Amino acid sequence: MFSLMGILSVAYKETLHILRDRRILILVIMLPPLLTLIFGYAFDSSSITNIPMSVEDRDQSDASQAFTKSLAGKESFALQTRSATSGAEAPDLLRERVQGSLIIPRGWGQSLKSGKPSPLDLYVDGSDTTTGEELSGELQQALGDFQLKSRPDIIGNIMDQLPVEVFDMAEKLPPAIRDEFESAMDPWTLKTTVLYNPQQRFIDYVIPGIIGLILQLLTVTLMACTIARERESGTLYQLMVTSLRRTEIVIGKVLPYLGLSILLIAMAVAVAHFHFGTQFQRFGTLSLICFLFLCCSLGLGLLISAFCHTQTQSIQFAVFYLLPVLMLSGAFSPLEQLPPAIQMISQTFPLTHFCHAFRLVNMHNADTGFIAGDLFFMLFGAVVSCAGAAFLLQRIQE
Amino acid sequence: MPDSMIVLDQLRKAFGDMLAVDRVSMSIPRGEIFGFLGANGAGKTTTMRMLCGLTRPTGGHGSIDGRDIWRDRYAIRPKFGYVAQKFSLYPDLTVIENLRFFGGAYRVPRAGMERRIARLLHDTDLEGKIGARAGSLSGGMKQLLAVACALIHEPLLLFLDEPTSGLDPVHRQQMWDLLYDLSSKGTTIFVTTHYMDEAERCTEVGFLDKGRLLVKNSPQGLKESFTSKLLELEAEPIMPALAALREAPGVLGVSLRSGRARVYAGDAEALLAQWRTAWPFPNITLLGHRWVEPDMEDVFKAYSQGYHQMLRASAPEGLAHV
Numbered sequence: 218m219f220s221l222m223g224i225l226s227v228a229y230k231e232t233l234h235i236l237r238d239r240r241i242l243i244l245v246i247m248l249p250p251l252l253t254l255i256f257g258y259a260f261d262s263s264s265i266t267n268i269p270m271s272v273e274d275r276d277q278s279d280a281s282q283a284f285t286k287s288l289a290g291k292e293s294f295a296l297q298t299r300s301a302t303s304g305a306e307a308p309d310l311l312r313e314r315v316q317g318s319l320i321i322p323r324g325w326g327q328s329l330k331s332g333k334p335s336p337l338d339l340y341v342d343g344s345d346t347t348t349g350e351e352l353s354g355e356l357q358q359a360l361g362d363f364q365l366k367s368r369p370d371i372i373g374n375i376m377d378q379l380p381v382e383v384f385d386m387a388e389k390l391p392p393a394i395r396d397e398f399e400s401a402m403d404p405w406t407l408k409t410t411v412l413y414n415p416q417q418r419f420i421d422y423v424i425p426g427i428i429g430l431i432l433q434l435l436t437v438t439l440m441a442c443t444i445a446r447e448r449e450s451g452t453l454y455q456l457m458v459t460s461l462r463r464t465e466i467v468i469g470k471v472l473p474y475l476g477l478s479i480l481l482i483a484m485a486v487a488v489a490h491f492h493f494g495t496q497f498q499r500f501g502t503l504s505l506i507c508f509l510f511l512c513c514s515l516g517l518g519l520l521i522s523a524f525c526h527t528q529t530q531s532i533q534f535a536v537f538y539l540l541p542v543l544m545l546s547g548a549f550s551p552l553e554q555l556p557p558a559i560q561m562i563s564q565t566f567p568l569t570h571f572c573h574a575f576r577l578v579n580m581h582n583a584d585t586g587f588i589a590g591d592l593f594f595m596l597f598g599a600v601v602s603c604a605g606a607a608f609l610l611q612r613i614q615e
Numbered sequence: 616m617p618d619s620m621i622v623l624d625q626l627r628k629a630f631g632d633m634l635a636v637d638r639v640s641m642s643i644p645r646g647e648i649f650g651f652l653g654a655n656g657a658g659k660t661t662t663m664r665m666l667c668g669l670t671r672p673t674g675g676h677g678s679i680d681g682r683d684i685w686r687d688r689y690a691i692r693p694k695f696g697y698v699a700q701k702f703s704l705y706p707d708l709t710v711i712e713n714l715r716f717f718g719g720a721y722r723v724p725r726a727g728m729e730r731r732i733a734r735l736l737h738d739t740d741l742e743g744k745i746g747a748r749a750g751s752l753s754g755g756m757k758q759l760l761a762v763a764c765a766l767i768h769e770p771l772l773l774f775l776d777e778p779t780s781g782l783d784p785v786h787r788q789q790m791w792d793l794l795y796d797l798s799s800k801g802t803t804i805f806v807t808t809h810y811m812d813e814a815e816r817c818t819e820v821g822f823l824d825k826g827r828l829l830v831k832n833s834p835q836g837l838k839e840s841f842t843s844k845l846l847e848l849e850a851e852p853i854m855p856a857l858a859a860l861r862e863a864p865g866v867l868g869v870s871l872r873s874g875r876a877r878v879y880a881g882d883a884e885a886l887l888a889q890w891r892t893a894w895p896f897p898n899i900t901l902l903g904h905r906w907v908e909p910d911m912e913d914v915f916k917a918y919s920q921g922y923h924q925m926l927r928a929s930a931p932e933g934l935a936h937v
Contacts, residue, residue: 226719230705230712237707451703458667458697459720460768462689 223461227469231443235473241439245477249431249485253420256427257493260419266292268352269315271308273299278326284363285321293355310342317341317352330371365404413580420493425575426548428485428507429568432514433539436478440518441531443470444610449527463610467603471515478511502578502585509595510571516602517567523609542566547573570594620645620680620772620803621666627674628661635661637826638675643805643819645771648798650817651807652915658826659807660700663774666805667697680771693721696765700776702757704764706750710741713749713764721768728767735763738793755786762793773797775806779813791816811911820911822918829918837914840927844906845913846883847875856899863895867922870912877907879917881924 235242272288274281289296297315299308308318320338328335339356341349387395414421447453456466489495497503518535525531545559546552546568552560563569574591577583585592619642628636636658643649653659664670666677668688677684679691704713714735718728736742739759744752749760758778765773775794779787791813794804798818806817814820814834821831830837850856857876860869865886868879880886887904894901909917917926 220722222719222722226716229719230708230716233708233712234705450706451699451701452705454664454669454699455697455703455764456720457669458692458695459717460689460692460722461720 220465223465224469224472227461227466228472231470232473232476234443235439235477245435245439245481246484248435249427249481250488252427252431253424253485253488254492256423257420257489260423267295268293268317268348269297270294270317270319270352271297271299271313271315272319272321273301273308274321275301275323276321276325277301280326280329280367281321283367284360287363287366288319288356288359291355291359294352308340310340315342316345316348317356319356329367361404418493418495420489421495421580422576423549424485424489424495425572425579427489428482428575429510429546429548429571430543431481431485432478432511433542433568435481436474436511436514437518437521437539438532438535440471440474440515441521441525441535442528443474444519444522444606445525445528445531463607466610467519467607471512471519471603474515474518475511478515479507482507482511497579498582499578499584502588503575506571506574506578506588506592506595509592509599510567512599513567513595513602516599516606519606520602520609523606542568545569567595567598618644620647621649621677621805623675623677625675626662626665626672626677628658628665628670629673634826636665636672639823639826639828640675641821641828641831643803645803646798646801647819648794648804648806648817650814650820651805651823652809652811652814652820653807653823654919657823659823660776662823663697663776663805663807667695667774668692693768694770695772695774696762696768696770698758698761698765698773698775698778700780702761704749704757704761707748709746709748710736710752710760711745713760714767717764718767723768731767731769735766738796739763740789753786755782755789758782758786758790759793762790766797770802772803772805775804777807777809780809787813811915814911814915820914822915824919834911834914837911838909841909841913841917842925842927843883845909846878846880846887846904847872847907848878848904849875849902851900851902856896859896859899865889867924868916868920870916875905877913879913879920879922879925881922883925 272285274285285298288294297313299313299318308320310316310318318340320340322335322338325335325337337356337360339353341352343349390398411417444453447456461469486497490497517538521531521534521538525534541562543549545555545563546566547555547563548568552563552569552573555563570591574588577587581587621641621643623639623641625638625640626636627634627638639658639662651659651662661670665672666679666684668684668691671685680694682691682694684691705716708716711732714732715728718732723731736745739762741756741760741763744756749757752760762773762775762778773794779790782790794806795816798804806813808814817834819831819833820837822829830840832840848856848860853871853874853876857869857871860866860876860878865882866878866880870877870879878886890901916922
């Protein structure tokens with residue numbers, strides 16, 4: 218049905234096309250290490266740092282000054298103090314160029330001892346939804362820590378002032394009641410053990426996303442142009458009057474891009490491993506996941522290519538496809554954050570299955586059984602898209 | 616082995632309501648250089664694409680070397696080479712890379728390929744350009760390279776779609792020398808062209824007009840299908856003379872040839888006799904006349920304009936079934 222010579226002729230020609238277009242080639246080769254570096258550094262730590270914030274201490278008590286000082290030591294904030302004013306209620310965050318402003322109201326220090334601790338006033342910039350939330354969380358935490366630190370002083374102070382009879386009475390309490398009382402006084406805590414990504418490094422989480430992004434961005438768009446280019450230049454007819462069969466043309470065109478993509482994956486993986494120290498496990502399974510995903514992406518590119526009449530159309534189609542994929546596939550943020558209906562759309566993208574399977578294997582050390590569904594989906598996608606491309610090519614002919 | 620390389624029987628192609636090729640029947644013997652003539656949009660390229668198995672006929676049949684042009688299209692492909700009207704090689708590949716690619720695409724065995732390539736480069740005079748990108752060649756060289764690529768698998772038949780359009784006279788000559796050379800070695804050549812002087816060089820010519828084959832014959836046979844020689848008048852001033860003659864009763868058409876007015880008429884002798892007794896155009900001076908042999912341009916004009924009165928009785932449809 219088809220000959221190796223035919224496939225190799227097309228593959229060789231296609232390789233020459235890739236090598237001759239120097240500009241695209243350089244861009245393609247630069248992208249994987251560059252993207253890996255950017256993502257590796259941009260999202261180095263998952264916690265927030267240096268959020269500009271201002272503090273206004275209207276109380277000027279020992280407690281308020283001690284709390285302000287404790288805030289200054291935290292690297293989450295870039296703290297600036299504002300001299301106490303009693304005028305405008307809400308601070309002008311825009312003018313101060315801060316994302317949050319904390320006001321310690323007058324009499325706060327006193328209220329901590331009076332049995333009715335009054336709340337601190339925090340104003341946050343809500344335009345950036347995550348930062349506002351994180352800021353108030355951090356401050357809540359800081360306030361809790363401050364309370365815990367102040368407790369011995371407060372308790373010591375109370376002890377000094379209590380009459381002796383109280384201690385005598387306390388002695389008479391049954392030990393069980395005493396223990397209960399102590400438990401109620403102690404803060405209850407959480408001891409967290411992080412599994413699967415113990416250092417909580419974003420790069421380890423995001424590496425399949427980067428590989429997927431590169432492959433989708435480059436291979437789909439490059440591949441999408443191959444047949445459209447031949448159609449534009451008229452060489453497609455020239456190809457079709459030769460002894461080449463459609464299958465040979467399709468396979469021959471996919472092969473060099475497959476090789477190039479494997480090289481690109483290797484570069485991204487190398488940078489992640491040697492520069493950021495990301496560990497990879499179950500290499501065979503990971504390779505299989507990558508290979509199936511590649512076939513799926515290339516098939517999709519080919520399908521777009523066979524469908525479009527010009528290269529411009531192809532690129533438009535590729536971008537139109539890639540945009541929702543990059544946002545909804547869970548490559549850079551957890552899929553679970555999306556509404557269920559959108560998640561169903563996400564399930565139709567190969568990239569979603571690729572990232573899911575890659576993370577399960579690399580971070581959870583899952584065996585093939587866990588990812589069988591993802592593998593099957595990608596295989597199915599590859600077969601369907603390649604067959605679709607071959608079918609569309611036949612339609613061109615008639 | 617059938618005597619005819621190409622046989623068409625009532626071949627038709629419709630694109631929706633538009634009939635591009637209308638029941639064309641003909642046969643082309645082996646080793647012939649067949650010239651396919653017709654105006655732009657007459658259906659030449661569509662016919663050629665059907666022959667190449669690139670477009671499915673909507674009616675009728677055709678065969679190449681005894682095999683059906685659509686049903687057996689994959690089996691036929693190795694038998695012919697195709698040079699498209701538009702340059703359709705890979706401009707970013709070099710001359711030799713293009714040749715090798717098409718060699719592979721036609722499954723030419725490695726052993727013979729390099730020898731074949733050397734031969735083709737010699738024949739097309741491209742030996743000095745082996746390493747040049749195809750896109751950097753001149754128009755003529757590109758076309759010669761396209762022919763070389765189409766010949767890489769030593770086909771029995773070569774299709775060329777207006778191979779000389781846009782070429783300078785030197786490359787046109789070179790192209791035709793190449794075609795003659797091929798023909799003398801037994802390759803059948805099917806070529807479309809606009810140029811009447813090129814039609815003259817073909818062993819047989821077919822005229823296609825609005826999808827229909829008007830006539831198919833040798834250039835000599837076509838010229839002999841005129842009932843008489845053609846009348847040429849020398850008149851002054853010449854441009855008004857052309858306009859006036861065109862309107863004159865009994866005149867089918869007029870064309871300007873080397874400063875003279877060539878008159879197409881059913882009975883030119885009677886017309887001339889009439890004009891010599893009474894010249895009907897007061898503002899035009901008749902200086903003289905002569906009788907000339909028709910050339911291919913006259914043939915094309917007579918057939919495409921339907922000047923049946925000056926052609927021999929053989930109906931074009933009858934001829935078409937040769």
